[in-house]
Amino acid sequence: MNGRPGRSYKLMIVDDSNIMRRRIERSQQFAGLQLVGTAGNGVEALELFRKTDPDVVTMDLTMPRMDGIECIGKLVAMKPAVRILVISALADKATAVEAMEKGANGFLNKPFTDRQLNEAIAELMR
Amino acid sequence: MLYEQELKTFVDGTTNFFEVAAQQPATIGSPYLMEGTPAVHEYTGLINISGKREGVVYFTAPKAMLTVLLMKMQENDFSHETMRDLVGEVANTISGNARRDFGRDFVISVPSVLTGEKPPQIPQKPGQRSFIIPINWRSHSAKLVVSLT
Numbered sequence: 051m052n053g054r055p056g057r058s059y060k061l062m063i064v065d066d067s068n069i070m071r072r073r074i075e076r077s078q079q080f081a082g083l084q085l086v087g088t089a090g091n092g093v094e095a096l097e098l099f100r101k102t103d104p105d106v107v108t109m110d111l112t113m114p115r116m117d118g119i120e121c122i123g124k125l126v127a128m129k130p131a132v133r134i135l136v137i138s139a140l141a142d143k144a145t146a147v148e149a150m151e152k153g154a155n156g157f158l159n160k161p162f163t164d165r166q167l168n169e170a171i172a173e174l175m176r
Numbered sequence: 177m178l179y180e181q182e183l184k185t186f187v188d189g190t191t192n193f194f195e196v197a198a199q200q201p202a203t204i205g206s207p208y209l210m211e212g213t214p215a216v217h218e219y220t221g222l223i224n225i226s227g228k229r230e231g232v233v234y235f236t237a238p239k240a241m242l243t244v245l246l247m248k249m250q251e252n253d254f255s256h257e258t259m260r261d262l263v264g265e266v267a268n269t270i271s272g273n274a275r276r277d278f279g280r281d282f283v284i285s286v287p288s289v290l291t292g293e294k295p296p297q298i299p300q301k302p303g304q305r306s307f308i309i310p311i312n313w314r315s316h317s318a319k320l321v322v323s324l325t
Contacts, residue, residue: 066286067265069251069258076250112268114286139272144280160269161197 056082059175062104063088064095064121065137066113070160074108074137077164080171092116092124099125104132106174109154111138111145119145119152126153135174137162178307178324183207185277186233186322187309189270194313197269198248205310213298214308214321217241220290221263222298223271227283231324232299233274235267241316260289270320301325 061083065071071088086102089095091113099107107125111118118136125132135156136149146157158170187204194202220236237245242259251258264287271284290298300306306323 067261067268068253069246069249069261069265072251072253073249112272112284112286139269140280140284141273141276142278142280142282145275160272161193163196 058082058084059106060084060086060102060104061106061108062086062095062098062102063108064090064092064113064118065108065110066090067110070110070137074167077167078171079164079168080175083171083175092118092121095121096124099128103129106171107132107134108137109134111136111140111149119148122149122152122154133174135170137167178322182277182324183307183309183322185274186270186307186320189273190309190311190320192273193266193269194311198245198313200248200313202311202313205312207307207309209305209307211303211305213300214306214319216290216293216298217318218291218293219259219263220298221260221265221267221287222290223267223287224285224299225271225282225324226285228281229278229324231304232321233267233271233284233323234298234321235263235270235318236321237263237266237311237318238316241313241318244314244316256291260291263287264289 063071063074087098089098093115109118134154136154137158139160141159156174216236217238222234225231268287275282306321309320311318
């Protein structure tokens with residue numbers, strides 16, 4: 051995906067924390083990225099994904115009902131072109147590698163600054 | 177029991193959280209060891225640990241501190257539910273970051289949250305000792321408690 055000027059991309063935010071969902075929504079400043087919905091776990095994310103067909107997803111990993119790793123695999127199976135940025139506190143390399151192998155395109159550790167978030171999204175949209 | 181280097185992992189994680197998320201460093205007091213369950217503040221976010229280590233890690237803080245922390249995070253919702261969300265997220269972030277040193281076999285649960293200064297119970301084995309990491313931020317005091325076998 052190339053983040054082309056003038057084109058609009060649909061964003062879905064997945065995190066079990068309301069604070070984090072609002073934080074990501076408030077802080078992301080990528081032009082043309084429009085929020086289509088947020089989900090609090092993997093099960094909600096799959097449902098919302100089917101309804102809204104997002105192009106870009108931010109994905110937490112540690113969540114109730116269905117974790118982020120499982121959810122990434124299911125999202126990529128539905129739409130291989132989806133771009134997924136994992137935003138997680140889990141800081142070990144093995145987890146990052148597993149997420150990327152499942153189909154994630156980027157990994158950002160919590161806590162993060164606004165600048166780090168926007169750099170990660172910009173990298174994702176290249 | 178926790179080794180000195182492992183304890184440092186949690187101290188560093190706590191320091192990093194306040195520096196990055198609150199954009200204002202906290203002062204970390206000298207960690208100390210105690211037997212039994214330490215006193216808690218109004219809100220406590222608790223993570224159960226399993227895998228190669230077992231036990232709990234929890235962050236406990238007074239409402240006044242959490243209110244200022246939310247302001248620093250540019251939040252404008254100061255409801256009871258948001259306070260619960262915040263302590264859970266702090267505990268989750270510090271515990272998750274610890275996997276940088278402990279590895280993926282340090283398995284963390286989703287956060288559970290206890291409210292009140294006398295919560296029903298915090299799971300702890302008899303005789304289990306906990307490390308208390310005092311956190312001073314602005315004019316407020318909180319604690320990170322690490323109780324692992």
